[in-house]
Amino acid sequence: MASLTTMFGRNARFLRRRAALAITAAAVLAASALPAAAQEARLTAEGREALALTIYEQDLALVSEQRRVNLAAGESQLAIEDVSNLLRPETVLLSAPGLRVLEQSFVADLLTPQRLLEASLGKTVRLIRTHPETGADTVFDAEVLSLAGGLVLRVDGQIEISPPGRIAFAELPPGLRSEPALLARLASQTAGEQALQLAYLTSGLSWRADYVARLNEADDTLDLQALATLTNGTRSDFPAADLRLVAGQVNQSVRPRMMARQEMEAAMPQAMAVPADVARAPQSASDRYVYSVALPVTLLRGETKQVPLMSAAGVKVTREYRFDGLAVGNPNIEEIGPVSAALVMELENSADLGLGAPLPSGVVRIYGPGPGGQPLFLGEDRMAQTSEGETARLSLGRAFDVTARATRTAFERLSQRSYETGQRIVVKNAKAEAVEVLVGGTLPQGWSMLEESAAHEKESANRIVWRLQVPAGGEAEVSYRIRVSN
Template sequence: MMKKELLNTMIAGLIAASHVSWAAPREALVTTAADQQSVAVTIYNDNLALIKDARRVAVARDMNQLTWRDVSAQMRPETAQLRNLTNPAGFRLQEQTFDFNLLTPESLLEQYVGQQVSVIRTHPTTGVDTRETATVLSTHGGIVLKFADRIETGVPGRLAFAGVPDTLRDTPSLVISLVNPTAGSQNLELSYLTGGLSWRADYVAELNARDDQLDLNGWVTLTNQSGAAYPNARLQLVAGDVNRVHDAQPMLRETMAKVADAAEMQQESLFEYHLYTLQRPTTLAQNQTKQVALMTASRVPVKKEFLLQGANYYYSGQHGELGQKIKVGVFVEFDNKGEGLGVPLPRGVIRLYKQDSQGNAQFVGEDRIEHTPKNETVRLKLGDAFDVTADRKQTDFKKLAGTSRYNAVFESAYEIVLKNAKPEAVTVMVREPMPGDWEMVSESQPHTKAASGMAEWSVSVPAGGQATLGYRVRVKY
């Protein structure tokens, strides 16, 4: 770490002094973000974005070599397309090169391997500088310098360089060779795909005191780690699973959090996906995370459910006790319809809160949802109930027929005791997956056949009390 800081200090002065010479190496035509007329950013779910960068550029007639600076560092150059919006006829591209070897103290020193640099030492007492010439032999794991009479490792002073190689740039750039039909200022648009831009949906909901309604707010969380900024961009988001060939992309890791002002996003269908458009320009700064409002809905009707989930393994063998104080899951569900809803909800996490007796909102659970079309049901597991538990046991088991497990007939009986320590009555859904060809022989209350291999009972449990469910089932394999 100390070596790196020392190296940065020695080279920083040279970089600042030579900035003018390396900002536009060789190429006659350079366009920067200052020429930008507009920028549009469409972000997909899987670390992918489409950039459309429109600029006003003065170009010559016939052959031009144009350096398009300030592009994404994670640009996929094979997807780049430059169009002339002013005079498209006769405009054609011949060659393009993506330069992403950025100027840093380390990369500058690496470019000088085998070349001479000046080593400047300052006398600690007099402050007088002395200068020696040395050849850079290696930069792997440190610096090796060859002087006229010796070889030294490390950095014995400040390093001065004759210049900056043309292969190093201060910002990622696309160098384009093109043929232009007419001279003058033209409206050019560069579009390309890039990594480093992502979005996700996050939802915050608050339950009311009776757990039968909630207020829901949806946010879009945007993260820009692409190596470029997109000022006053027209932002669109695509929700859906777009098929693509995956390539490994480098990832930057620094982020800053920022919450944007609330602004509704307009939704529309796009092919088999959904497109969300922010109704105002927004700036996506490099290494920044920001949030914009997606949707809001109030007083959404909610259904709360206590669920005891069974298993199918104990229907083909003798087991006895199957568990005591078994946890009962707590779920809530609501329909994606009504005022504020009835729109496609992008995949994301819904976090639920509820106010305590002091009026403070407390976190009560979260769950992830997939892309949810309008009018579909959203179901969330919040956790396991503390005051509602169950004891389950097998009270009888016998084999009625068959020589093996795969042509056998089994009959077994079960008892489930549901306990409720809450001050109010609750209803618990008991869900038992049934294997094979099954038939309910007897039961203490009627079941519902929810699916071909599923039996369900809705059991009411009184406040501070318990309820018992008993049933006998015959299973044929």
């Protein structure tokens, strides 16, 4: 019986060894049969063949690029590096002939000392201490117990809080990278080099228009230059990019909407086009205007850069001296002023007058001729988006030598709901030349003009204005009486 038991025991051990060998052999065969996805291929910016940026005014940009990649037939795992750290994964579009995307993910878990420690919680690391006199290093095995409020290690059987020394790691924890990467599991029909098209939306890139204008001696024309101020708030460099700037607002909820696949695919061939040697005229697209910068632009991480957008010479302008708020129908106001005239400059956006292109909104800084031929800063104002055929109005501040005062001359209460009131407005001009001045204000509802010394113009139902010619070193006045019935 004992021999039978011994025999059965030997057979059992034999069978267990055979089973273990079979499991090991199966594991080896399974490992050899793993798809190429287990071997990750890196695709860096060195494989980039073309790059285009379409930047919006709202902290949003479309990045379109083409990279050369060598893929094996079947499945492969690709790590696309040198992408924006603010990439929006739900907007990524990868495409190439004969290529199918099985899955994709964005990894922005970057390698930092804190993340190394967090990945080592409950694990053993090496703690290196250097003797202060001999300089010799002593290495201890240390278990990372906690990072809450500070580093807690178990060293040589003792718990230490924020222990002295250097911490060394035998290997990097999986998933941590020095730079963000887009991971993609792909299925390719053929092996060899392919042109991979990549497009995605990202935050961190924006632009605005800034204008510089120089007035001529006669103050009737100016030379206007528009500059695009680009800002790169990402941790990525965008070298030699074909640049397009979109003027106009795109609808956003919490985050910018995901761009439709057809829209992104349509954008990419245009983005890959070779830029012209001269600036291209803005193109209308979906109720917005797209401005293409003539030459490739390099935009480095954290950089703010200006590039020319458009220019126009000899643009005709008109200067206006204006008093708003002097004409009032409030009987409680006895006197207003003296106040200085607002200096307003108008330029009509038409080809006949030197412009004739849609102007994106931006700040216009105006310089004029100063003493000794040196330029003099006259003022700045934000110009609203100005389509072709519209007029832009820019406020340059107040005129020092053109002033006005308004005095109430009459008031009569007719009933609880009606009254009559009048004003006299005197404008003085201390300049050496005559000027035209606009004097106006907003009157109460239910007003009617009873008498006036000069005919007024209506700018709206309740806004009126008088045009007065004021001689050099002289003055001009207007008086009126209105009835208000409510």
